[in-house]
Amino acid sequence: MRGWVCVCCGRWQVSVERIAGRYLYRLAYRYRPDVGGVDVLGEVGTIAALERLLSARTPVTLADLRERPAGRAS
Numbered sequence: 001m002r003g004w005v006c007v008c009c010g011r012w013q014v015s016v017e018r019i020a021g022r023y024l025y026r027l028a029y030r031y032r033p034d035v036g037g038v039d040v041l042g043e044v045g046t047i048a049a050l051e052r053l054l055s056a057r058t059p060v061t062l063a064d065l066r067e068r069p070a071g072r073a074s
Helices: 047-057
Strands: 002-006 012-019 022-030 038-044 065-067
Antiparallel strands (some): 002 012, 022 038
């Protein structure tokens, strides 16, 4: 699974999946390791919708996201 993570703290994450020929962008927030867990904030089908979701639910923008390093599953 591909995706992006924010450069500020690494807790805001966007994963990308291809389902039935369409892309699904899933926005999630990963809690500190001592608390654990992930909160999925939304799933959208387009980059424009992802940008709107980011501005509505997070302090980060698309410009703040970087590609997740290879070999990093979470």
